[in-house]
Amino acid sequence: MSDIGTGATPPPDVDLDRVWIGVAAQVWRRQPGPAERTAGRLLRSPGLARALLTTPSLLLPWLIASVAVLAVGAVATRGTGEPLVALLAPGVAGAGIAYAYGPGIDPAWELSRSMAVSDRMVLLVRAFAVFAVNAVLGLAASFASGTAAALTFGWLIPMTAVCALALAAATVVRSPNAGVAAGLAGWTITLLSGQAATGQYTVVLSASALVPVYLAVAAVCAAVVAYATRLPKGTT
């Protein structure tokens, strides 16, 4: 390494290893993209920003799948008049939240738990980001489907409850699949209950009496997540 190309001998006070490390650092340096730079500024932590950008359910294949499901829902809504986007969006978001972070889904989960950036913060930041992205996608699909204004936004609060349920189950059982199952099961049971009681699925989206119930479910699930990710006692 010392004399490639020149045949010269370096001065005795030059530490070639150090020089090489400096060169390698520049050559191998990764340039964060605009999203990571913005996240780093907002979160005030480059590590948290990097962890956010590796969220499995925010990667391109997952986003494409979510867009495809909601697009099909929007087309079907236009064709049938049934508010399928509003029924699909909470399930899609719940699955995304459950797959945001955890053992089995995050390859380096064990290692991440020994890091200075707390895994609780990683979980919360990822869950929030997945929720926000799915809310935007759902709203776009909802507008595109041309449903009534009440239904365009009516699924947002049920979606909050479904996401919180999926996150709580995934966190407690430490399995993203369990989170998806709990979220989808909870939402399906809710829809079927509405259908059984009134003869129409959409009642679970439009009934204002259900809003406190959804919020209560979300609050309880958030408390469960907070408890399940509480700071462990190091000593007794």
Place this chain on the structure above:
Amino acid sequence: MNVEIVDLTRRFGRTEAVAGVSLQAGPGVFGLLGPNGAGKTSLLRMLATVIQPSSGTLRLLGRDPGSYGPRREIRRRLGYLPQNLGYYPGFTVAEFVEYFALLKDMPPGRVPAAVAAAVERTGLGDKARAKLRTLSGGMLRRAGIAQAIVNEPELLLLDEPTAGLDPEQRVSFRAMLRNLGETATVIVSTHLVEDVGAACTKVALMNQGKILFYGTPTELTARADGTDAAGDAPLERGYSAVLAAARTGAGAWS
């Protein structure tokens, strides 16, 4: 002392994986030996603050990992290589090491040079820009070691670090361990007694959650004197002698 453990236990349901371990360790390379299920990995995971003890006292780098602030400070100065290293297949070696440097809260300006140094130190310089999915098992292990040492840790915990390394790589890895042990506390869990003999200043032998022996590799070798303990090397015979004595109830270390 960088590691101070008093009567530490860890239970998983009815199984007591670590049963009242007490240990102190300053700078140096410490080998953790023992058969499968001895409790080595559980002890290492507690030291890595990944799992919490069921009871007992644990102080790392002079701090109590039970509180948020001190635990964060410990984790900044900690290096950990788990037994099963998970990795992102689409990351390059340099990206993988950089990811954990950032999660260790290293100042961003210091990260590129630290990554380069860690990658070079583990002999992965020519693979720095290779995707992890293209690497062999030994190279992945070295990438894992690189992320563990990227922050120049004061406490380095390595669970089966030489698994998958070829003999030449193991020799250079042991040299690196000795070098790291001059300033840091390095705890190495391994099945390979020759790693312990070559690199460790102290060795603890665990079985059924307890420490049966704690001393130098020479002292462990001496345990085989006057016994017919099995083994191909002196240290292996010492290892077998301590385990055999424990099975007959003739000598637990305290």
